[in-house]
Structure formats: C-alpha cells, structure tokens
Amino acid sequence: MDWHDVDPEPLFEAVRGQTPPADAERMVWALERILSGARIDPGLLDHLAVAAVCALAYRDDESPRSVLERLFRRSISDEHWRREYASLLTSST
Numbered sequence: 001m002d003w004h005d006v007d008p009e010p011l012f013e014a015v016r017g018q019t020p021p022a023d024a025e026r027m028v029w030a031l032e033r034i035l036s037g038a039r040i041d042p043g044l045l046d047h048l049a050v051a052a053v054c055a056l057a058y059r060d061d062e063s064p065r066s067v068l069e070r071l072f073r074r075s076i077s078d079e080h081w082r083r084e085y086a087s088l089l090t091s092s093t
Contacts, residue, residue, distance in 0.1 A: 002091075003038040011088035 008031060015031070016024045037044040050064075053071075057064045076084075 001042070003035065003042060005091045006035065006038075007090050008032070008035055010090060011085065014085065014088055 011031065012028045015027050018024075019027060034045065034048060037048050053064045053067050056062070056067045060067065062070075
C-alpha cells in the first residue's frame with residue numbers, strides 16, 4: 001500500500017457523520033497524525049500504536065495489556081469494520 005495515495009476524506013466524512021462533533025474532530029486529528037506517520041514509514045504505525053497504548057496505560061495507571069483488553073471490548077466487529085470502514089481508505093489515484 002502506498003500511503004501517499006490514500007485519500008482519507010471518505011473516512012473523515014464517515015467519522016464526522018457518526019460521532020459527536022468534538023469527538024469526531026479529535027478522531028480526525030488523530031487519524032491525520034497516523035497517516036502522516038505512515039507516509040514517512042509504514043513501520044511507524046506499529047510504534048505509534050504501542051506508544052499510544054503505553055501512554056494510556058500510564059495515564060490510567062493500568063498495564064498496557066489492560067488497556068488493550070479494554071479497547072478490544074469496545075471495538076466494533078470484524079464484519080462491521082469491513083462493511084463500513086475498511087473500504088473508506090481509498091487511493092486518490
């Protein structure tokens with residue numbers, strides 16, 4: 001995947017349409033930062049994810065594993081992801 005060719009706007013529109021405005025803008029901001037990292041080096045995505053989990057663990061006085069388990073319980077199903085979101089990260093070319 002060439003992250004430079006990804007057009008995130010369809011995903012941003014979906015987030016804005018399905019999330020309260022303040023939360024939507026926070027999520028779009030975070031997605032923009034992740035996309036910037038992926039465009040520098042796709043391998044940074046792993047490091048960004050681990051760093052975010054560790055920061056949440058520190059903030060919430062939990063272990064990284066507890067954070068991941070909590071996030072997993074709150075996540076959408078695989079089917080919902082594939083049907084609603086995965087196809088929204090499209091190539092702009």
